[in-house]
Amino acid sequence: MIAKLRCDRSKVKDAPGQMQKLKMAEQWRENPGVEFLMECWADDPALQIVIRKLVVKFPQWGIACVDGVLVKWKE
Numbered sequence: 001m002i003a004k005l006r007c008d009r010s011k012v013k014d015a016p017g018q019m020q021k022l023k024m025a026e027q028w029r030e031n032p033g034v035e036f037l038m039e040c041w042a043d044d045p046a047l048q049i050v051i052r053k054l055v056v057k058f059p060q061w062g063i064a065c066v067d068g069v070l071v072k073w074k075e
Contacts, residue, residue, distance in 0.1 A: 015044050022050050031061040034072050041070045 018040045025032040037054075040047040051070065055063045064073055 015047065018043065018047060019050065022054065026054060029058065034063055037063060038070055
């Protein structure tokens, strides 16, 4: 039983690390990368809220949330 719990925990993503990277992106106004944002988006609903706020705040990143889906757009 303990081994099973350890295996399940090993599959958990690094949400605190991801949140820290998102906070740093906001402070530095730098795009952390669309792949990273999409990975965070898929990992944790709490991170989706943070990402929504970031893409609204920084439209120059070329990323938007449309109908609950994160998309990259071109002008």
